[in-house]
Amino acid sequence: MKYSNFKELRLSLLGFGLMRLPVTPDGEIDSEVTFRMVDYAIEHGINYFDTAYPYHGGLSEVVAGEALRRHPRENWYIANKYPGHQIASEYNPEVIFEDQLRKCGVEWFDFYLMHNIHETCIDIYLDPKWGILEYFLKQKEMGRIRHLGFSAHAELETLKRFLDSPYGEHMEFCQIQLNFLDWSLQRAREKVELLNSRDIPIWVMEPLRGGKLLSIATPEEAFRWVAGIPGVTMILSGMSNEQQMVENIEIFNRITPLSQEECDRLYALAEQMKDSVPCTACNYCTPACPMGLDIPTLIQARNDFAVETTFTPLMRIESLPKEGHPSNCIGCGACSQMCPQGIDIPEVISELNSQLVKAPSWKEICRQREIAARKMREG
Numbered sequence: 347m348k349y350s351n352f353k354e355l356r357l358s359l360l361g362f363g364l365m366r367l368p369v370t371p372d373g374e375i376d377s378e379v380t381f382r383m384v385d386y387a388i389e390h391g392i393n394y395f396d397t398a399y400p401y402h403g404g405l406s407e408v409v410a411g412e413a414l415r416r417h418p419r420e421n422w423y424i425a426n427k428y429p430g431h432q433i434a435s436e437y438n439p440e441v442i443f444e445d446q447l448r449k450c451g452v453e454w455f456d457f458y459l460m461h462n463i464h465e466t467c468i469d470i471y472l473d474p475k476w477g478i479l480e481y482f483l484k485q486k487e488m489g490r491i492r493h494l495g496f497s498a499h500a501e502l503e504t505l506k507r508f509l510d511s512p513y514g515e516h517m518e519f520c521q522i523q524l525n526f527l528d529w530s531l532q533r534a535r536e537k538v539e540l541l542n543s544r545d546i547p548i549w550v551m552e553p554l555r556g557g558k559l560l561s562i563a564t565p566e567e568a569f570r571w572v573a574g575i576p577g578v579t580m581i582l583s584g585m586s587n588e589q590q591m592v593e594n595i596e597i598f599n600r601i602t603p604l605s606q607e608e609c610d611r612l613y614a615l616a617e618q619m620k621d622s623v624p625c626t627a628c629n630y631c632t633p634a635c636p637m638g639l640d641i642p643t644l645i646q647a648r649n650d651f652a653v654e655t656t657f658t659p660l661m662r663i664e665s666l667p668k669e670g671h672p673s674n675c676i677g678c679g680a681c682s683q684m685c686p687q688g689i690d691i692p693e694v695i696s697e698l699n700s701q702l703v704k705a706p707s708w709k710e711i712c713r714q715r716e717i718a719a720r721k722m723r724e725g
């Protein structure tokens with residue numbers, strides 16, 4: 347196993363993401379297989395285990411705790427997250443945090459993250475009335491949190507806003523979606539540059555983009571690409587069966603970064619996969635829009651749809667106010683006249699509207715994810 351240094355710790359470069367655990371035919375977490383996977387992981391050098399409040403309807407924390415507590419506490423680090431991204435009427439960090447410690451059966455979390463900083467929820471995290479930062483700094487002082495960080499699916503500008511807020515100076519690491527497709531598609535390159543410029547180590551989620559990249563690359567190529575990015579300290583994989591775990595550990599025993607030539611080949615394949623509308627986000631068009639639409643963001647959502655029909659594009663649209671949704675476009679074409687790229691913007695927005703009409707509901711997305719996870723488990 348390859349390791350990376352983080353402060354006083356030596357972390358396995360591969361971390362076990364506990365969001366897609368094996369399940370029984372009736373949909374419960376299969377504790378027996380999970381225990382075996384945790385045992386195998388620890389025996390083969392993995393020492394980082396990542397759970398969160400909503401994973402498996404709150405049961406990932408329980409099973410993770412049970413599985414890990416069968417091993418000496420010094421052999422594993424557990425990460426958990428505060429669910430401020432789940433829009434609720436009340437946010438009481440103390441109630442949630444105490445519940446998380448109890449469910450995991452631990453006295454402290456080695457790593458604790460503000461979960462999923464995003465356009466839809468950053469104001470909750472920043473609202474002093476909830477006292478979120480203050481509460482978790484206090485827990486850190488008391489030794490109940492060893493390292494504090496955050497995860498983000500946010501746009502670059504929101505990421506900057508969070509880092510410039512009072513949270514910034516306290517964030518010791520940041521978890522982002524990083525893979526060779528999102529390097530350009532989700533401006534991951536600029537996010538990496540931003541985090542590097544602030545000396546914030548990077549934790550990687552979705553290195554295979556939920557398996558989507560496996561149509562054009564092997565897992566080893568995708569992992570090797572991520573391992574070569576400056577600042578990457580932890581690469582999480584949501585392993586769902588024992589075979590995946592064995593294969594991933596073998597890869598991380600010999601992992602080396604790709605050569606520039608190998609990276610270029612993956613970027614070329616990613617370009618073909620994107621089928622992108624070539625918007626450069628110059629914003630020349632937006633002042634011309636009588637409806638005040640954020641046209642580059644809508645085009646980005648359309649480009650997201652070219653590679654994924656669910657989570658990312660829907661979340662992007664959801665982050666916009668209702669009056670900014672693409673259904674408000676009146677097709678006047680004033681925007682296209684301003685576009686140096688010659689993009690037929692009303693046509694692109696109309697295409698986006700059709701994709702949104704066809705897109706599944708959140709409930710359906712959860713069901714599809716569960717089916718996909720089951721297929722992966724069944725090999």
Ligand code: SF4
Binds near residue numbers: 634636641680681
């Ligand atoms: S076509 Fe749609 S996006 Fe373009 S200016 Fe008109 S309303 Fe705005």
Ligand code: SF4
Binds near residue numbers: 686
């Ligand atoms: S003018 Fe064209 S390239 Fe610039 S943001 Fe608008 S659509 Fe994109």
